[in-house]
Amino acid sequence: MALSPAPRTGVHDEISALRRVMVHAPGPELERLTPDTREELLFDEVLWRDRAQAQHAEFTSLLRDEGVEVLELAVLLADLVAEPALREEILRRALDPAVLGDIAVQDLHGALAQLSPRHLVDVLIGGITVGELRALGVSLRSIALHGAPPEHLVLDPLPNHLFTRDPSAWIGDVVSVSAMRHPARRRESLHLEMIYRHHPQFAGEAAPRRLVGRDGAGAATVEGGDVMMLSSRVLAVGMSERTSAVGVERLAADLLADGSVERVVAIALPHRRSMMHLDTVTTVVDEESMLRFGPLEPLETFEIERAGERLLSRARPADEMDAVLARGLGVPSLRVLTPPLDAYAAAREQWDDGCNVLALAPGRVIAYERAAATNEYLRGEGVEVLEFAGDELGRGRGGPRCMSCPVARD
Numbered sequence: 001m002a003l004s005p006a007p008r009t010g011v012h013d014e015i016s017a018l019r020r021v022m023v024h025a026p027g028p029e030l031e032r033l034t035p036d037t038r039e040e041l042l043f044d045e046v047l048w049r050d051r052a053q054a055q056h057a058e059f060t061s062l063l064r065d066e067g068v069e070v071l072e073l074a075v076l077l078a079d080l081v082a083e084p085a086l087r088e089e090i091l092r093r094a095l096d097p098a099v100l101g102d103i104a105v106q107d108l109h110g111a112l113a114q115l116s117p118r119h120l121v122d123v124l125i126g127g128i129t130v131g132e133l134r135a136l137g138v139s140l141r142s143i144a145l146h147g148a149p150p151e152h153l154v155l156d157p158l159p160n161h162l163f164t165r166d167p168s169a170w171i172g173d174v175v176s177v178s179a180m181r182h183p184a185r186r187r188e189s190l191h192l193e194m195i196y197r198h199h200p201q202f203a204g205e206a207a208p209r210r211l212v213g214r215d216g217a218g219a220a221t222v223e224g225g226d227v228m229m230l231s232s233r234v235l236a237v238g239m240s241e242r243t244s245a246v247g248v249e250r251l252a253a254d255l256l257a258d259g260s261v262e263r264v265v266a267i268a269l270p271h272r273r274s275m276m277h278l279d280t281v282t283t284v285v286d287e288e289s290m291l292r293f294g295p296l297e298p299l300e301t302f303e304i305e306r307a308g309e310r311l312l313s314r315a316r317p318a319d320e321m322d323a324v325l326a327r328g329l330g331v332p333s334l335r336v337l338t339p340p341l342d343a344y345a346a347a348r349e350q351w352d353d354g355c356n357v358l359a360l361a362p363g364r365v366i367a368y369e370r371a372a373a374t375n376e377y378l379r380g381e382g383v384e385v386l387e388f389a390g391d392e393l394g395r396g397r398g399g400p401r402c403m404s405c406p407v408a409r410d
């Protein structure tokens with residue numbers, strides 16, 4: 001891996017100048033989305049690959065034009081699997097006998113161990129079918145795959161890698177590796193964990209101080225779209241369709257134990273697909289302002305702090321939500337930016353990721369162009385909005401914040 005040394009890393013809030021970001025340009029995995037697979041793969045439609053790739057390229061060129069260094073997840077992963085020991089660890093952990101069966105794991109392992117790094121990454125992210133394995137010369141002995149048709153997916157694709165926000169999140173100089181709620185996304189976290197642990201881009205000065213988070217499908221789930229640095233000392237976490245209360249308590253315990261943050265604010269979101277993560281309904285746009293979905297009811301929050309050896313949680317009634325958020329941001333009062341839309345228009349723009357903006361700097365954000373009314377309103381409020389077409393990408397239900405994992409802000 002002949003790579004230049006990486007700059008210092010860390011994310012201490014949501015808005016300071018964005019320096020480095022990890023993204024994933026969608027690839028062959030999108031072609032596995034069909035009317036029959038899309039729901040389990042957490043997409044609302046089948047996507048047009050070429051258009052999605054072109055729109056993603058527009059997104060990354062906007063970022064580069066702003067001076068942001070863009071790291072491509074698939075490139076980093078290909079560097080890792082070029083190293084035999086790391087390839088072996090990734091295969092061992094990605095090919096789970098409890099999911100695939102022991103004989104299928106043997107069949108797959110033998111075939112995948114031979115592939116070029118780039119081809120292997122295409123398989124790890126794009127999945128592989130019975131027919132494709134046979135084309136590699138594998139004679140399948142798995143009982144679980146006996147009689148399976150050529151199009152049967154032996155290893156599932158990971159089309160949600162597009163949303164790099166979710167499988168990991170930087171909290172200051174700590175990385176939370178997500179325990180994802182749905183099986184369709186669990187292998188994504190393994191890739192991120194391996195990249196942070198082993199890639200030279202995250203070594204030395206650029207290494208996370210530590211990784212927190214857990215593998216597996218227990219009750220303690222946390223996804224990055226729910227994780228929001230209000231300030232360097234206060235973390236907000238949505239308790240959502242994806243992130244559980246148990247997950248928040250465990251994350252808070254980890255972070256508060258060594259003073260990585262002083263307070264964790266848990267926000268009790270409704271459990272709905274349209275607002276699966278905190279960042280689908282609200283995002284921070286400058287030091288004192290949050291863009292917010294208008295019809296969102298005030299929500300109950302919990303402020304978690306450490307008192308000696310114990311964790312202390314204080315429930316705050318819904319009508320105190322803005323005061324709790326203001327305290328987290330460290331400002332006297334919160335400026336809530338809610339586009340003046342009727343209930344229909346507000347719901348439609350929120351569904352199309354209108355509230356999911358990515359801050360490049362205080363008061364300067366990237367948004368999808370189709371959130372036209374929200375963007376116009378933000379401009380009227382003095383926020384600079386850079387737009388790009390994301391209608392094809394948005395069919396996976398994620399916007400610019402979901403498609404980016406900041407790894408360094410000033």
Ligand SMILES: NC(=O)NCCC[C@H](N)C(=O)O
Nearest residue numbers: 042163225277396397398402
């Ligand atoms: N932070 C986000 O809201 N990410 C969007 C994730 C969309 C993806 N299709 C999912 O359902 O997990």
